[in-house]
Structures are given as structure tokens and as C-alpha cells.
Amino acid sequence: MPTMIFVNLAVSDPSRSRAFYESLGYSVNEGFSDENAVSIVISDTITAMLLTREFFAEFTSKSIIDATTSTEVQLSLSADSKEEVDSIHEKALAAGATPAGEQDHGFMYSKSFDDLDGHHWDYVWMDPEAAAGGAPEMTVDEMRAGTTHS
Structure with missing residues (x-):
């Protein structure tokens, strides 16, 4: 059986977040969703x-960061083509996401x-x-040259 990953993220409004991720084309596992949690099936x-x-806090003794001002992790998912990257990005922005940079190193x-x-x-x-x-071998400057941050 392949290893599965469950990424737990604190959100302010599960219903709003559910609508956002559904607009990206992901489905919801209703068996693990309620007023405190939404299970988004990515793959x-x-x-x-x-x-x-509040529910997230029940699983940790650490402070929960405000992801709008602090970063603990960057979540990266593969796409099958540049067009798929562009499509998901366009859907996310249309649903209220904020652009956060891009890279094109060929x-x-x-x-x-x-x-x-x-x-x-x-x-x-x-x-x-x-x-x-x-x-490929790239210097840090070459990598930065193909990267923009919003």
C-alpha cells in the first residue's frame, strides 16, 4: 500500500475553504467532514x-501560526504540463487566492x-x-533570475 499523507491546515471558515478547493476541481470526502473539518481529496x-x-488546536500543544503573516511550510504539487500549472493557478486566483510568485527555468x-x-x-x-x-547545474543567481515573488 502506498504511503498516504494527510496535510492538516488551520482555516478560519471551513465552508469558504471547501468552496475554494472544490473550485480547483478537488473532491470532498464527506465521511471525514463536518462543521469542524473538511477533507479535501487531492489524489x-x-x-x-x-x-x-479551535479543532486544530486540539491536536497540538504549540501555537498555531497565522499563515497570512508567517510560513511553516510550502506545499508543492506536481502537474503534468505547463498548461495544467497555468489552469490551476488561474482557477485559484479566480476563487480568491493571492498570487505568490512563479518560476520558469525552461x-x-x-x-x-x-x-x-x-x-x-x-x-x-x-x-x-x-x-x-x-x-541541471545552476548558480543561485541563475535560479533567482527565473523566479518572481509576489
């Missing part, structure tokens, strides 16, 4: 659990956004032939 092995801040192409609660998402396409050979 067979990836689920985003969107939890109210062999690798990505666009990022912050969702309604500030969680940072990257959608990345990588040329399969280039990926098979490993990452």
Missing part, C-alpha cells in the same frame, strides 16, 4: 484536512499562490527528460 494518496483553528515551471487562509501552494511541472538526468 489517491494526498488529503488536505482543513480544520477550524526545464522547470511553477506558479504559486496563497489560499484564502494564507497557506502557500506551488504547482510545478518538470520536463521528464531533464528530471531523469537530475537537476
Whole structure:
């Protein structure tokens, strides 16, 4: 059985977040969704659990960050093409996301956004032939030259 990942994210309004992720084309697992949580099925092995801040706090003794001002993680998902990257990015922005940068290094192409609660998402396409050979040698300056941050 493949390893699954459940990404738990604190949200201010589960209903609003549900509508946002459904507008990106993701489905909801109703069996794990209620007024405190929405289970967003990203793939067979990836689920985003969107939890109210109060419910999220029940699972940790640490402070919960405000994702609009602090970052703990950047969530990156692969795409099958540059067009798919563009499509999901356009859908996210239309649903209220904030653009958060993009990269185009030829062999690798990505666009990022912050969702309604500030969680940072990257959608990345990588040329399969280039990926098979490993990452090309690039200086930090060359990498920065192909990157913009919003």
C-alpha cells in the first residue's frame, strides 16, 4: 500500500475553504467532514484536512501560526504540463487566492499562490527528460533570475 499523507491546515471558515478547493476541481470526502473539518481529496494518496483553528488546536500543544503573516511550510504539487500549472493557478486566483510568485527555468515551471487562509501552494511541472538526468547545474543567481515573488 502506498504511503498516504494527510496535510492538516488551520482555516478560519471551513465552508469558504471547501468552496475554494472544490473550485480547483478537488473532491470532498464527506465521511471525514463536518462543521469542524473538511477533507479535501487531492489524489489517491494526498488529503488536505482543513480544520477550524479551535479543532486544530486540539491536536497540538504549540501555537498555531497565522499563515497570512508567517510560513511553516510550502506545499508543492506536481502537474503534468505547463498548461495544467497555468489552469490551476488561474482557477485559484479566480476563487480568491493571492498570487505568490512563479518560476520558469525552461526545464522547470511553477506558479504559486496563497489560499484564502494564507497557506502557500506551488504547482510545478518538470520536463521528464531533464528530471531523469537530475537537476541541471545552476548558480543561485541563475535560479533567482527565473523566479518572481509576489
